[in-house]
Every structure is written in structure tokens, then in C-alpha cells.
Amino acid sequence: MKLEQITEPLLSWYEKNKRDLPWRREPTPYHVWVSEIMLQQTRVEAVKDYYRRFLAELPGTRDLAACPENKLLKLWEGLGYYNRVKNMQKAAKEIVEEYGGNIPPDYEKILALPGIGSYTAGAVSSIAFGLKKPAVDGNVLRVISRITENGEDILKQSVKRRVEQELEAVMPEDRPGAFNQSLMELGATVCIPNGMAKCDVCPVRHLCSARAHGTVLDYPKKAAKKQRRIEEKTVLLIQNGQEYAICKRPDKGLLAGLYEFPNMEGWLTQEEVLKAVEELKLMPLHIRAAGEAKHIFSHVEWHMKGYVVKVASTEEKKAGSLLFINKKESKGKYPIPSAFSAYRKYIEED
DNA sequence: AAGACGGGGTA
């Protein structure tokens, strides 16, 4: 089978079946860029509302470059992989400084920006600028591995590089963006992961080797991933009147720069919690358990036990690294990740 | 080459 044969059927199918997505309405370079960053490891349905809200607040590259970090993280709150938005702002500043505020229509220059790898550089280049560059993501690797019945591990970068080369060689000069999107659209809606592929409506079923051999569900091949480690944590809801304490996470590592409830490693007893609160220069008045919660990240699990600790009123809005906030501030101002959602309700209620 | 980095939908 010559891979080149897929281009015409894919393009025809795409024109008839493409979804109406917010970022396809007016595919300016900025719009395409923002959408592609949000879509990294994130489903279309999850992105839609974030995308609309983000563009309403930050309609252009210069707005993004000038946005305060707390507001930026708040716009990303719950979407995950927060380095994406920090890198995007770094890139926005570079674009303002180096390119007068406009993303350059140049694949190599786009690729050199922070947070942009070969996939995103190819997507922006082809969709926004009509450049003949492939955009190979998980969808494309799945589709191609099935069509060619290739049993190599698609997580290996050598496999991805080769697919990029092969696709670049067969891409249509005139519609590279539509071609890239047709492969991704096919992977997202027809040649879907875990579950039955809808081969009966696939525009390239007659060219698919796995389809011919009844082995579609055997592809793509992927190496098994290793087990998550488990971390036990104690989460404190330190209550001072109508306010609760939060603190800022370090600016590197997991959930960098976001806010959280004070917490410590391990499961502490009530006595240990009271002692810890006193070490924060606070006077505990009352303590009660606040339930358990589990949060699963891709590489680690948090097993949390919570306590509500009422403390004697402090004059200070800040006590050490702690910041006391009320319900309204927590909603509008400080980005708090979903990992704490089980405990966030203690300040959002009442 | 392998690990870090979120969160939610789905079977």
C-alpha cells in the first residue's frame, strides 16, 4: 500500500465530516496556537470552555504576554499541565520582543518557542500558515499504525520521527492543514482508542492492513507503563472565623505556583496536627476530622486525610507563609488544583 | 531513553 493513497479519501471525508470547533471558526495564528497548547494531552470537550474564556480575557499575544501569573493560572485552573500556560506566556513575550507581536510564519522559529514541540509546530505551521509540515500526535500514530499494521512501540521517538517523515512526503502541497486535521479527526471520531473502531464508516478502510486482517484492536502497540507511587498526606483546613488558610506551592515541580491547603507528608494524629498548627504561630481552639480523599495523577497518587482546625483570631492576614482567604477570594482569585476539590468545599460552603 | 507533569472521560 502506498501511503499517498490516503490523502484524497481523507480530505474528502474531512470536508464533509469535520466537527464545528471554536478554534476552527477563525483560525488565526494566535487562535490556533492557544488551542493546540490546550489540546496537548487534553480532550476536545474539556478544552472548549477554557478556550472561549481564555480568548475573552486574553484576545491577543500582547495580552497574554502582559497577564499577571495568578490570573493566568486561574484561567488554566483544572486543565492540568500548568507548565503549558507558563511556557506559552514565555513564548508570547518572545514573540512581542523578537517578532513585533506576531507569530513568525516559519516552522523552525515556531519550533524554537517554549512549550512548542514538533507536533504543535507542525499544527500551527500547517493550519495557520499553510506550510507543508506534519502534525503527528497520538491520534495520527494510532491511525497510521493500524493502516500499516506496524507493531513497533509508538511511544518511541524513532517511530514518531519516521511517521513524520513519511507523512511529510505524501502531504498535499495545497491543503496541509486540512490533511493534518483529517488524520486527527479520523483518530478522534472513527479510528478511536480503547473501544470499537468504527471501520464501517472509515474513508480509508479499503487501504487499512489491520482492517483486512481483523487486527485493528491489536494496534497501536505501546510499552507498558510503570506503576504509580503512593503518597500519604495530611490536609489542614485552618479556620479563622469565616476565613481559611491557603499557601502557595513552590514554583517548580508538581502543581508549581498554584495554591493549596497547608498539608504535610504522612498521616498525622490529631495531637501531631495540633502541634504543627502551634508551630505555625497559631493557637488552635478546636479540631475535628474532615474526611479522606484520594487524587490520582499520572505518576503519583495522593491519599489524603483532612482536619478542620479552628484557631484563635489572628490580626494578620498573613501568618508566615499562610494566607487567610474567604469564600469569594477562593473562587475568583487563587488557583487551587482539583487535587484539593474534596476539601475546597469546606470554604465554598457556609 | 525514561521520567515528570493534571485531570477527566470511558470501557
Place this chain on the structure above:
DNA sequence: TACCCAGTCTT
């Protein structure tokens, strides 16, 4: 549960 998602950066 486990997998996967319009991946990228660091080690």
C-alpha cells in the same frame, strides 16, 4: 481499575 487524551521538557 486501567487506559488514553490534538505532548513537551528535563534528567
